[in-house]
Amino acid sequence: MTAVEIAADVRAGRRSARDVLEQHLAAIDARESEIHAFNLVLADEARAAADAIDASDDKGPLAGVPIAIKDNMCTRGIPTTCSSRILEGWKPPYDATVVQRLHEAGGVIVGKTNLDEFAMGSSTENSAFGPTRNPHDPTRVPGGSSGGSSAAVAAGFAPVALGSETGGSVRQPASLCGVVGVKPTYGLVSRYGLVAFASSLDQIGPLGTDVRDCALLLEIVGGHDVLDSTSIPAAVPPLLDGLDDSVAGLGIGVIEEMTDRDGVEPAVRDAVRAAAAALEAAGAHVAPVSVPSSEYGISAYYLIAPAEASSNLARYDGVRYGLRVDGDDVAAMNARTRDAGFGDEVKRRIMLGTYALSAGYYDAYYGQAQRVRTLIIRDFERAYQQFDVLLAPTSPTVAFEIGAKTNDPWAMYLCDVCTVPVNLTGHAAISVPYGTGDFGLPVGVQVLAPPLGEPVMFRVARAIEERAPRAG
Numbered sequence: 001m002t003a004v005e006i007a008a009d010v011r012a013g014r015r016s017a018r019d020v021l022e023q024h025l026a027a028i029d030a031r032e033s034e035i036h037a038f039n040l041v042l043a044d045e046a047r048a049a050a051d052a053i054d055a056s057d058d059k060g061p062l063a064g065v066p067i068a069i070k071d072n073m074c075t076r077g078i079p080t081t082c083s084s085r086i087l088e089g090w091k092p093p094y095d096a097t098v099v100q101r102l103h104e105a106g107g108v109i110v111g112k113t114n115l116d117e118f119a120m121g122s123s124t125e126n127s128a129f130g131p132t133r134n135p136h137d138p139t140r141v142p143g144g145s146s147g148g149s150s151a152a153v154a155a156g157f158a159p160v161a162l163g164s165e166t167g168g169s170v171r172q173p174a175s176l177c178g179v180v181g182v183k184p185t186y187g188l189v190s191r192y193g194l195v196a197f198a199s200s201l202d203q204i205g206p207l208g209t210d211v212r213d214c215a216l217l218l219e220i221v222g223g224h225d226v227l228d229s230t231s232i233p234a235a236v237p238p239l240l241d242g243l244d245d246s247v248a249g250l251g252i253g254v255i256e257e258m259t260d261r262d263g264v265e266p267a268v269r270d271a272v273r274a275a276a277a278a279l280e281a282a283g284a285h286v287a288p289v290s291v292p293s294s295e296y297g298i299s300a301y302y303l304i305a306p307a308e309a310s311s312n313l314a315r316y317d318g319v320r321y322g323l324r325v326d327g328d329d330v331a332a333m334n335a336r337t338r339d340a341g342f343g344d345e346v347k348r349r350i351m352l353g354t355y356a357l358s359a360g361y362y363d364a365y366y367g368q369a370q371r372v373r374t375l376i377i378r379d380f381e382r383a384y385q386q387f388d389v390l391l392a393p394t395s396p397t398v399a400f401e402i403g404a405k406t407n408d409p410w411a412m413y414l415c416d417v418c419t420v421p422v423n424l425t426g427h428a429a430i431s432v433p434y435g436t437g438d439f440g441l442p443v444g445v446q447v448l449a450p451p452l453g454e455p456v457m458f459r460v461a462r463a464i465e466e467r468a469p470r471a472g
């Protein structure tokens with residue numbers, strides 16, 4: 001059942017929230033030891049929340065809907081680890097704004113999901129607590145960094161989940177797990193209580209089994225928040241209303257640089273073309289479009305994101321949070337804590353970022369990357385003068401085998417070649433499952449939209465979903 005259906009049933013008294021929850025906890029019991037979607041299952045807390053909803057007269061728009069939360073969002077009194085040893089033992093003293101809004105809407109948080117440490121990665125293999133497995137084939141990765149949230153939805157542990165994006169971490173694992181994943185416009189969803197990776201790129205986004213559930217979740221968690229200075233001072237535009245409206249007359253551009261590039265599997269390219277053809281048959285105007293500077297997205301991203309990360313992660317010094325490994329003096333304690341607490345990928349990013357920001361190299365690397373970022377924004381603005389939305393692959397490939405890319409960071413970074421440009425521009429995008437590719441594994445098609453273009457983006461995504469061949 002979808003979140004929309006569950007909430008309607010619980011509100012109408014046809015089912016109890018407790019009954020819905022027990023069914024999902026049973027699914028978790030049956031398969032979690034194999035999948036490892038969660039760092040922590042919150043069965044007791046969830047039962048108490050479900051019972052409170054059943055007893056309440058005002059059940060809310062998410063009444064009794066089980067939700068999985070990526071473990072980089074703060075939950076008051078409940079460990080929040082970012083899948084890192086450095087936060088060992090830390091319990092946030094407050095809830096993230098999104099968590100608070102889910103509670104208020106009647107949602108039931110079932111657990112905190114696994115991720116690549118501090119959301120750095122594309123496979124969830126960089127977790128300090130071991131990898132998550134893809135429910136479609138447990139020898140393969142679920143994608144990342146929101147691999148736990150994506151796998152939880154794909155495995156039926158929860159109908160919906162929240163993930164976070166810095167460079168594709170909701171859309172790419174959604175694509176690999178055969179679910180829907182959304183990267184909202186920067187500033188549409190509050191980042192208050194989301195542990196920072198790269199603040200100018202980070203954004204929380206919904207995952208679900210269908211487009212409608214993601215629209216519902218975004219309507220609930222999005223909208224202005226005074227606690228986040230980058231929050232857009234406006235409500236979320238209506239997404240559910242108009243979701244099923246016709247796409248006839250819309251202009252849809254297929255991004256050539258992403259669809260035809262080397263490394264995109266033929267089945268993935270075919271899925272994008274088939275989705276475009278289906279939209280054309282529904283009356284949309286479809287044409288190829290060039291966004292030339294998007295080619296440089298990965299290069300700019302791997303300077304900007306590590307630069308911001310090196311600054312954000314300076315706060316883990318053994319004094320304020322979690323782990324402390326003692327040393328002879330403060331500097332030694334600080335170094336030993338960070339050495340023991342951070343994994344290899346996090347250390348690699350801190351070193352890359354520190355180097356890119358260093359006095360002699362700042363202009364050549366960080367400054368240049370920011371100029372490229374501006375060029376990418378301009379290219380997309382030009383594309384949106386001609387088209388309402390754009391289409392592209394989400395991930396160039398289907399889910400790969402565990403271990404296949406762990407020794408080759410550059411190969412891992414290329415997983416995000418089609419998603420990273422949207423984080424750099426701050427625009428919106430959604431990944432929708434569209435049939436299967438190699439090995440019968442799910443393929444995702446991406447719909448990109450201009451800032452606050454979510455209403456039309458969701459409408460096109462819904463039209464694609466309706467016409468998609470079913471994944472095996």
Ligand code: GLN
Pocket residue numbers: 119120121122144145164165166167168169170197305416
């Ligand atoms: N895979 C990208 C990275 O490793 C994006 C991660 C993300 O979006 N959080 O940085």
